[in-house]
Amino acid sequence: MMILMIEDEAALREVIGYNLMREGYQVTALDNANDALIAIEDCPPDLILLDLMLPGLQGIQFLDIFRQKNQTTPIIIISARNSEDDIIRALERGADDYLPKPFTIKLLETKIKVALRRSTDRIDSNLISGAGISIDLDAHRVLDGDREIQLTQKEFDLLALFVRKPGKVFTRNQLLNMVWGYENEYNSRTVDVHMAMLRKKLGDRGRHIRTLPKIGYLWEPKPVDPQ
Ligand code: CA
Numbered sequence: 001m002m003i004l005m006i007e008d009e010a011a012l013r014e015v016i017g018y019n020l021m022r023e024g025y026q027v028t029a030l031d032n033a034n035d036a037l038i039a040i041e042d043c044p045p046d047l048i049l050l051d052l053m054l055p056g057l058q059g060i061q062f063l064d065i066f067r068q069k070n071q072t073t074p075i076i077i078i079s080a081r082n083s084e085d086d087i088i089r090a091l092e093r094g095a096d097d098y099l100p101k102p103f104t105i106k107l108l109e110t111k112i113k114v115a116l117r118r119s120t121d122r123i124d125s126n127l128i129s130g131a132g133i134s135i136d137l138d139a140h141r142v143l144d145g146d147r148e149i150q151l152t153q154k155e156f157d158l159l160a161l162f163v164r165k166p167g168k169v170f171t172r173n174q175l176l177n178m179v180w181g182y183e184n185e186y187n188s189r190t191v192d193v194h195m196a197m198l199r200k201k202l203g204d205r206g207r208h209i210r211t212l213p214k215i216g217y218l219w220e221p222k223p224v225d226p227q
Pocket of ligand 1: 008052
């Protein structure tokens with residue numbers, strides 16, 4: 001697996017690069033995003049680690065350019081900018097995850113593993129499963145073991161989205177866009193109401209849904225305690 005790291009801080013590049021290579025990854029480390037745009041043409045990575053504050057092209061600009069041609073390669077932001085606005089902006093513009101600096105190598109490695117795992121999952125399959133739940137997209141059925149769970153169309157769409165991408169943070173606007181097909185801040189409450197219903201219908205499995213206050217939701221591979 002090839003990881004492209006775009007990080008202008010040399011010490012950080014070295015320590016991350018060293019540890020990832022020790023874990024068996026191939027790593028290309030660059031100190032700016034302009035060179036990265038050229039490098040990805042020659043050698044497309046399996047995952048990108050992206051700093052936001054860079055000399056030249058900024059991380060968020062790189063994200064915009066890259067996502068115009070590639071929607072699938074996972075991108076994890078590593079940044080000292082850690083305000084809620086920064087995090088939401090990066091997620092809405094196509095980052096898969098966001099790791100505020102400083103972070104531990106262990107946490108970074110875990111996030112990389114999770115991101116790579118879900119990107120290699122077959123997303124074109126009509127049967128998806130995770131955390132004990134199976135979803136048949138053709139038959140429109142959801143099974144928790146042998147128990148069938150009855151969901152509305154929107155709840156079904158939300159669940160399918162989450163189970164397909166465990167660990168991925170979805171903002172309320174993204175969910176509105178993907179499930180309801182429009183974007184409107186005013187209606188983000190709609191998402192909360194449907195998520196609450198979905199969580200309730202899933203029973204114990206609802207504990208996989210994690211709420212990130214003011215940001216959105218994600219499906220945890222391991223159940224979380226009720227919030
Ligand atoms: Ca930087």
